[in-house]
Amino acid sequence: MTFYEDIIPVLKDETFDYKKWTTKKMELANKHALKTIPSNIDILLHLPDEQVQLVKKKLLTKPTRTISGVSPVAIMTAPSRCPHGKCTFCPGGINSPWGDVPQSYTGHEPATMRGMRNDYDAYLQVFNRLEQYVLLGHTFDKIEIIIMGGTFTATTPAYQEEFVYGTFKAMNDFSDLFFEEGEFDFPKFKRFFELPGEMYSKERAVNIKAKLLEMKPKNILSLEDEHQRNETSFVRCVALCIETKPDWGLLKEGNEMLRQGCTRVELGIQSVYDDVLKEVHRGHDSATSIKSIQILRDLGFKINFHYMPGLPLTDREQDIAGMRQLFSDPDYKPDMIKFYPCMVAEGTPLYHKWKKGEYEPIGTDEAAKRISEIMPDIPEYCRIQRVQRDVPTKYWEAGVDRTNLRQYMDQTYGINSRDIRAREPKGRKVHWDKVELKVMEFEASGSLEFFIAAEDVSQDMIIGFCRLRFPKEFLRKEITEDTALIRELHVYGTATAIGDEESINVQHRGWGQKLMQKAEEICISNNKKKIVVISGVGVRKYYEDKLGYNKEGPYMVKEI
Numbered sequence: 258m259t260f261y262e263d264i265i266p267v268l269k270d271e272t273f274d275y276k277k278w279t280t281k282k283m284e285l286a287n288k289h290a291l292k293t294i295p296s297n298i299d300i301l302l303h304l305p306d307e308q309v310q311l312v313k314k315k316l317l318t319k320p321t322r323t324i325s326g327v328s329p330v331a332i333m334t335a336p337s338r339c340p341h342g343k344c345t346f347c348p349g350g351i352n353s354p355w356g357d358v359p360q361s362y363t364g365h366e367p368a369t370m371r372g373m374r375n376d377y378d379a380y381l382q383v384f385n386r387l388e389q390y391v392l393l394g395h396t397f398d399k400i401e402i403i404i405m406g407g408t409f410t411a412t413t414p415a416y417q418e419e420f421v422y423g424t425f426k427a428m429n430d431f432s433d434l435f436f437e438e439g440e441f442d443f444p445k446f447k448r449f450f451e452l453p454g455e456m457y458s459k460e461r462a463v464n465i466k467a468k469l470l471e472m473k474p475k476n477i478l479s480l481e482d483e484h485q486r487n488e489t490s491f492v493r494c495v496a497l498c499i500e501t502k503p504d505w506g507l508l509k510e511g512n513e514m515l516r517q518g519c520t521r522v523e524l525g526i527q528s529v530y531d532d533v534l535k536e537v538h539r540g541h542d543s544a545t546s547i548k549s550i551q552i553l554r555d556l557g558f559k560i561n562f563h564y565m566p567g568l569p570l571t572d573r574e575q576d577i578a579g580m581r582q583l584f585s586d587p588d589y590k591p592d593m594i595k596f597y598p599c600m601v602a603e604g605t606p607l608y609h610k611w612k613k614g615e616y617e618p619i620g621t622d623e624a625a626k627r628i629s630e631i632m633p634d635i636p637e638y639c640r641i642q643r644v645q646r647d648v649p650t651k652y653w654e655a656g657v658d659r660t661n662l663r664q665y666m667d668q669t670y671g672i673n674s675r676d677i678r679a680r681e682p683k684g685r686k687v688h689w690d691k692v693e694l695k696v697m698e699f700e701a702s703g704s705l706e707f708f709i710a711a712e713d714v715s716q717d718m719i720i721g722f723c724r725l726r727f728p729k730e731f732l733r734k735e736i737t738e739d740t741a742l743i744r745e746l747h748v749y750g751t752a753t754a755i756g757d758e759e760s761i762n763v764q765h766r767g768w769g770q771k772l773m774q775k776a777e778e779i780c781i782s783n784n785k786k787k788i789v790v791i792s793g794v795g796v797r798k799y800y801e802d803k804l805g806y807n808k809e810g811p812y813m814v815k816e817i
Contacts, residue, residue: 259289260285260286260288260289260291260295261295261300261303261304263285263288263289264282264285264300265304265308265312267281267285268300268308268311268312268315268316269308269311269312273315275315278315279294282294282295297316297393297394298392298393298456299453300316301316301392301394302392302447302452302453303453306443306444309443314394316394327399327400327401327495327496328390328395328396328397328399328400328401329400329401329403330382330383330386330387330400330401330402330403331367331368331371331386331403331405332368332371332372332379332382332383332386332402332403332404332405332424333359333362333368333369333371333372333373333377333382333405333406334359334372334377334404334405334406334407334409334412334416334420335359335377335406335416336349336350336351336357336358336359336360336377336406337350337351337359337360337406337407337411337412338350338351338360339360339407339408339411339540340411341504341538341540342538342540343360343538343606344361344537344538344539344540345536345537345538345569345605345606345607345610346537346565346568346599346600346601346602346605346607347360347361347602347605348361348362348363348600348602348603348604348605349361349362349363349364349407350407353604354602354603354604359372359377359405359406359407360406360407360408361406361407362405362406362407362648363602363648363652365648365649365652366646366647366648367647368403368405368647369405371385371386372406374462375466377406378423379419379420379421379422379423379424379427380423380424380426380427380469380473381427381466381469381470382427383402383423383424383427383428383431384427384430384431384469387400387427387428387431387492388450391441391443391446392452397492398491398492398493399493399495399795400428400492400493400494400495400496400795401494401495401496401497401498402424402494402496402497402498403498403523404420404421404424404497404498404499404500405500406500407500408500408501408502408505408525409499409500409501410499410501410505410506410510410513410514411501411502411505414513417513417517418480421480421497421517421518422480422483423473424494424497425480425483425484425486425487425494425518425794426473426478426483428487428490428492428493428494429483429486429487429490429492430472431492432490432491432492433490434449434472435449436491439491441491449465449468450465451464451465480516480517480518484518484794487794487795488794488795488797488798489798490795493793493794493795493796494518494793494794494795495793495795495796496520496521496793497517497518497519497520497521497793497794498519498520498521498522498523498561499514499517499519499521499522499523500522500523500525501522501523501524501525502524502525502539502540502541503524503525503526503541503545503546503548503549503550504540504541504545504549506522506524506549506552506553507548507549507552508552508556508732511552511553511556511558511732512556512733514558515556515557515791515810515811516811518793518794518811519558520558520559520745520791520792520793521558521559521560521561522553522558522559522560522561523561523563523595524546524549524550524553524560524561524562524563525563526546526562526563526564526583526589527539527563527564527565527568528543528564528565528568528571528579529543529546529579529582529583529586529589530543530570530571530575530579531543532570533568533569533570533571536568536569536570537568537569537607538606547588547589547702550588550589550702551588551702551703551729551730552730552732554701554702554726554728554729554744555702555704555726555728555729555730555731555732555736555742556732556733556736556791557726557742557743557744557789557790557791557812558744558791559592559593559724559744559745559791560591560592560593561591561592561593561594561595561642562583562589562591562593562594562595563594563595563597564579564580564583564594564595564596564597565596565597565598565599566580566596566598566599566619566624566627566628567598567599567618567619567623567624567627567656568599569599569607569610569616573623573626573627576627577627577630577631580596580627580628580631580634581631581634584631584634584635584636584639585634587699587700587701587702587703588702590636590638590639590699590701590702590706591639592638592639592640592724592744592745593639593640593641593642594635594639594640594641594642595641595642595643595644596628596641596643596644596645597643597645597646598618598619598624598628598645598656598657598662599618599619599656600618600646600653600655600656600657601616601618601653601654601655601656602652602653602654603654608654611654611655618655618656619656619657620656620657620658621657621658621659621662621665622669624645624656624657624662625662625665625666625669625670626670628644628662628666629666629670629671629672629673632672632673632674633673633674635674635675635676636675636676636697636699637675637676637677637680637697637708637710637719638677638697638699638706638708638722638724639676639677640676640677640678641674641676641678641679642678643663644662644663644666645657645659645660645661645662645663646660647660648660675717677719677722680712680717680718680719681718681719681749682718682719682720682749685716685718687713687716687718687720688713688715688716689713689766691713691714691715691716692711692712692713692714692720692768693711693712693714694709694710694711694712694771694772694775695709695710695712696708696709696710696775696779697710701726702729703729704726704727704728704729705726705727706724706725706726706727707723707724707725707726707776707779708722708723708724708725709722709723709724709725709772709775709776709779710722710723711748711768711771711772719749720748720749720768721746721747721748721749721768721769721772722745722746722747722772723743723745723746723747723772723773723775723776724743724744724745724746725741725742725743725744725776725779725780726741726742726744727741727742727783727785728740728741728742733810734810735789735809735810735812735814736789737787739784739785739786739787740785740786740787740788740789741776741779741780741783741785741787741788741789742788742789742790742791743773743776743788743789743790743791744791745791746769746772746773746790748766748768748769748772769799769803770803770804773804776788777817780817781817785817786816786817787814787815787816787817788806788814788815788817789809789812789813789814790806790812790813790814790815791811791812792806792812792813797813800813801813
């Protein structure tokens with residue numbers, strides 16, 4: 258009996274305990290005199306096909322990746338130059354100390370390295386990430402595409418079209434290739450990706466790339482046709498996120514992002530102070546930030562701010578006041594936020610100022626203090642996405658010296674926050690008889706917003722929410738004076754296959770419909786006649802089949 262045959266009864270045991278899993282693997286590896294302990298991926302690949310479905314949930318190795326119910330796929334655009342030049346803190350771009358790398362990145366981020374390995378080809382990157390999700394045992398039928406690499410909207414229209422097209426075609430081709438009558442064909446997947454085998458073999462990588470590049474130019478359609486394919490694909494794009502700067506996030510760019518299928522914008526605000534923005538050569542002022550936020554909101558986008566504590570010309574008091582302003586000033590009020598303390602990268606203009614003693618970045622403890630201090634001010638409608646960049650600290654010359662700043666903050670100062678992330682289920686059992694709908698009304702970007710949340714009030718747990726907006730400006734023909742916007746509908750839970758009736762997770766218990774019903778009630782009471790939803794391409798059928806919405810332009814709409 259081999260190790261892999263020996264491990265099957267362990268996985269099938271009803272008393273299986275993941276905490277003891279590594280110990281059991283070590284015991285069996287020793288028994289079979291293996292030089293290394295097989296990874297979960299190795300075990301999954303060596304299991305008989307009929308066993309895979311039975312045990313893959315037990316081998317789900319990174320639950321935090323899909324705890325929100327959607328599996329993220331981050332892909333990186335090719336290195337290019339920003340039209341305005343370069344921010345003084347920007348580590349990447351053409352001719353950076355690390356070579357030609359995407360703008361604002363170092364080349365050492367996981368997504369950047371994956372991009373490099375795949376020649377920054379969107380089609381190859383998406384296939385690569387989906388392959389990894391299969392091997393990790395993840396559900397991957399609901400995908401959030403995150404396009405990284407700097408100011409995407411500043412690249413040429415032709416490049417944008419090619420990149421987004423490749424993204425959707427990859428999801429659709431992956432679905433067509435490996436799904437047969439709705440079932441994932443694991444044996445075919447293993448044959449295509451030459452598994453089991455040496456995972457990091459250069460020969461294997463070359464062979465797979467050749468197969469994909471042969472597939473990529475076949476059956477070329479328009480982007481709109483690929484969108485239509487994706488509506489019924491087994492790998493659906495439920496959200497598409499694009500990075501940009503405020504000066505490249507105005508009406509023209511917003512309309513183009515809508516056409517591409519974008520639902521969320523990562524917006525580099527960085528500071529609320531004009532002198533600071535000018536000092537770091539940001540290329541825009543705070544008025545442009547405010548206008549961009551308002552336009553993007555009025556088009557229906559969700560907005561994730563990027564903000565940098567510790568920039569030049571800001572002391573502790575200014576930093577804290579600036580971060581507080583984000584949540585008190587109606588011109589800002591982010592749906593989500595990433596706090597990126599300013600770091601010093603070799604070769605940047607900021608690096609030379611630091612070397613001359615003209616600038617001193619904040620360190621780990623000071624960054625933790627500043628961000629921790631404003632945590633209680635962060636409202637329930639906002640989600641803190643990150644508090645530090647995903648780059649090994651050895652690649653920075655000065656600044657925060659750890660990547661787990663959030664954990665350090667919690668351990669040292671305690672994170673006193675009621676933001677969305679702090680209250681997500683994260684695998685906890687929901688007390689369904691204690692779930693209530695709550696509505697928070699507030700002003701943002703010149704008009705009213707409603708944050709409608711389904712909460713387990715016994716545990717202060719949010720299980721889903723809806724963002725409803727009455728637009729300030731009516732920027733498209735689909736959006737009239739009596740129109741309301743649904744900017745986001747989200748229900749939490751570990752990623753669950755669409756239509757999986759046996760799931761006991763939060764998703765698919767009808768809470769999406771209940772949240773939408775509440776939004777419609779609010780609209781009717783405010784004399785609105787039409788609801789416009791910004792929907793991920795792969796969620797359009799949900800709005801059509803379950804809620805009675807119809808496609809109009811890039812939106813799903815309903816007369817009420």
